[in-house]
């Protein structure tokens with residue numbers, strides 16, 4: 186059991202799937218919304234390694250307690266399962282353990298819900314020890330309530346599409362074992378967290394920090410690449426990034442800042458899953474400024490912004506200075522430019538860019554400078570000529586507003602971010 190938790194085997198074969206959701210009202214808007222959500226679910230399924238052959242929807246105000254869909258719809262779905270030889274059905278909402286059990290019994294194939302599918306993608310994409318530990322914990326916590334008195338279901342439920350989850354070989358597993366594993370993983374994460382803290386304390390280059398946040402696929406990694414001339418992994422799939430990557434970025438006033446790319450958010454992500462990413466998202470908690478990247482070419486801009494804001498609130502970082510960065514402006518057709526004007530007036534602290542074309546990047550950097558300046562103070566310092574290296578170090582961590590030379594020294598008027606005040610003082614002490 187213990188060993189099998191450590192390994193996720195990847196199957197290369199793609200599975201045939203159906204996706205389903207209920208539409209809660211008869212209004213056209215509810216129908217359009219459901220189509221959007223199913224489009225996104227289909228992309229998620231594709232990322233996880235399943236081909237969606239059929240979509241099912243049912244208009245009803247509330248899901249059925251026993252099977253989510255009504256009995257007639259489940260019958261219909263069952264016919265499709267047989268005819269199309271489906272191996273999997275994915276529901277757009279979180280299902281209760283009872284619903285999963287009933288549906289699996291009725292349909293005879295694997296049943297997943299949106300959070301289960303997302304977990305599956307995370308599990309197959311996690312690379313670092315930290316991400317793997319976080320995912321395993323999230324998987325166990327998510328599946329534990331679904332395992333009650335259904336131990337023979339463990340393998341079916343745990344194994345998602347692309348991955349063979351923990352416990353596949355151990356049908357005789359018991360809850361106590363899983364709980365022990367959960368506490369072990371929590372300890373491991375606590376240790377990783379402490380290591381992070383130690384690393385942070387030891388970091389001599391305490392620069393201002395900016396974190397990129399946003400809906401998955403908005404272009405966060407692409408933006409980091411253009412800001413830092415780096416080559417972080419970019420892909421037209423959901424959840425390309427799972428680990429935080431930090432790069433140094435030079436602003437137009439010569440100041441260096443650290444910019445971190447983070448995991449994307451998505452609608453209907455249970456808060457528990459977000460919480461399991463706490464260690465990765467610590468970078469967001471540490472940031473001085475958030476760049477909230479939004480795909481301006483999307484049909485669902487407002488909903489994406491709302492989902493990200495709610496997630497930031499969950500993480501208790503919603504109060505941080507934030508710049509909304511509308512990316513992919515190149516995808517907005519010329520005759521829809523009015524949309525950009527509308528967004529600009531609805532979101533006063535926003536910048537419009539195209540990470541592909543490099544458009545708007547200077548304006549974005551200037552906005553960052555402006556926010557950093559608000560939390561900076563002016564300092565007049567004198568650096569002796571024989572410590573000129575200190576003057577150039579100061580140039581990296583503060584903005585030099587004025588520079589005057591005397592016979593033996595250089596006089597600098599600096600604008601120093603509050604985060605760097607103590608570092609400037611330490612540097613000056615070296616020159617004293």
Ligand SMILES: Nc1nc2c(ncn2[C@@H]2O[C@H](COP(=O)(O)OP(=O)(O)OP(=O)(O)O)[C@@H](O)[C@H]2O)c(=O)[nH]1
Pocket residue numbers: 399400401402403404405406407408418419420421422423424425426427448449450512513514515516538539540541542
């Ligand atoms: N047309 C256009 N496409 C873009 C732009 N920026 C990014 N993309 C594309 O959008 C897709 C997603 O980009 P990423 O940078 O991976 O997005 P992300 O926000 O990091 O996504 P996750 O890590 O999956 O959350 C890729 O196919 C990019 O090439 C842009 O300015 N214009």
Ligand SMILES: [Mg+2]
Pocket residue numbers: 405406407418419425426446
């Ligand atoms: Mg990314």
